[in-house]
Amino acid sequence: MALEAFKPSDALTLGVELELQLVSTHDYDLAPQAEDLLRVLRNHSGAWDVKPEITRSMIEIGTSVQRRHGPLRAELLDLRQQLSDGARKLNIAIAGGGTHAYQHWSAQQIFPTERFHYISELYGYLAKQFTVFGQHVHVGCEDGDTALWLLHALSRYVPHFIALSASSPYVQGVDTGFDSARLNSVFAFPLSGRAPFCTTWDEFGVFFDKMTHTGVVQSMKDFYWDIRPKPEFGTIELRVCDTPLSVEKAAALACYLQCICRYLREERPFEPSEDDYLVYTFNRFQACRFGLDGDIVDPKTKQRTKLRDDILRTLARVDEHAIDLQALDASRLIRDSVFDGNDASALRRLHAQGEPLPSVVESAARRWMGLG
Known part of the structure; x- marks a missing residue:
């Protein structure tokens, strides 16, 4: 199967996808009612989209x-x-958050579609463990070469989005010690991690042909990379964010990404290289484990600093782009998050105050639904 042509789109346009938890109002465990909710929402008004995800206790909106x-x-x-x-x-x-605090993967039910059954057959129990919830952000690019350049230039900012969005400290009733435990589930898949260092769409097409000829992949959907090109949309897709606890935070994260992309495209502060990935896995782990308190190593200078400081410096660099993009309110929310802490910290504070985990999930649901 040949790689499809990259469909041009307007530069810096945005699309946001959110994977959301469906929870029972009785015990606040996950509720396998995606089909029922999709039926209720069949005639919704608005240009947005809602569809099933891999298990019946999830939906995805776009x-x-x-x-x-x-x-x-x-x-x-x-x-x-x-x-x-x-x-x-x-x-x-309905709740945000990258993981449900105490659901058990073995109780989850695969949503009945051909692709989800294929994934379940291929990956076994990992498919049910993939009941995790992320925010994906698409950024428009005018051609494939630009998309790949931007994809690799963004690699050094991936820890920013992990740390800022982190909202998955609990797994199966246990505090994992991670701010984003969700990404450990994603990383279990063999085609996850970083994209190969291809710098032109033709070069990427050669790589894609090699992969499809091995039989390992059938389409771009089989790659679970942190950032991947989406030629049918004319975008690159950032996939590392946990689903935030509020839609306001989701919008701010998307526009922070838009500002960074404009800064990279217009100012070209560096040229991405394969060596940028020497520290990629370390930086990614630090963001998952420690959130905003994690370390980040600059791949060019080799200097090591705190993630929260690197985010604040980046906000200052992209400030004029935020003005031009009418995204100052988004930048302010991101800056406040650096000082106030991410959603993982908020969930831990509730539990530390004596709230049992069902009450923590209830609070998260009320927050996402705009009830408190």
Whole structure:
């Protein structure tokens, strides 16, 4: 199977996907009611999309193509309202967060589609353990060469998005010690991690042909890379974020990415190289394990600093781009998150105050649904 042509799209346009938890309002465990909720939402108003995910206790929503923070935030708020109204009809709630705090993977049910059954047959129990919840952000690119350049240039900023979005400290009732335990589940898949260092679409096509001829992959969907090109959309897709606890945070993360992309494209502060990936796995682990308190090593200078300081410096560098993109409100929310802590910290604070984990999940659901 040959790699499809890269479909041009307007530069720096945005699309956001959120994988969301469906929880029972009785015990706040995951509820296998995706089919019911999809039925209720079949005639929703709005340009956004809602569809199933790999297990029946998940759904995925996707925004329309957006250009600015204000309209993106407004669409996510409308989406939240309609999803929340639909969930209440079924006596369930909807929550963000990268993992459910105490669900057991063995109890999950694969959603009945051909692709999800294929994944389950191929990956065994890993498919059910993939009941984790992420935010994906698409950024428009005008051609494949630009997309690959931007993909590799963004590699040094991947820890920013892991640390800022981290909201998965608990797995099966245990504090894992990680701010983002979700990415450990993703990393278990053999085609996860970083994309190969291809710098042109033709070169990437050669790589793709080699992979398909081995029979290991059938399409781009089989790659679970942290950032991957999506030729059918004309985008690159950042996949490392946990689903935040609020849609406001989701919109801010997307526009922080948009600002960085504009800064990279217009100022070209460095040229990406294969050597950038020498510290990639270390930086990624630090962000997953320690969140904003993790270390990050600059692949060019080899200097080591705290992630929260690197984010603040980056916010200062992209400030003028945030102004041009009308994203200052998003930048302010990101800056506040650096000082106030990420969502993993917020969940841990609730538990430390004596809230049992079901109450922590209830609080997360109320927050995502705009109830508190």
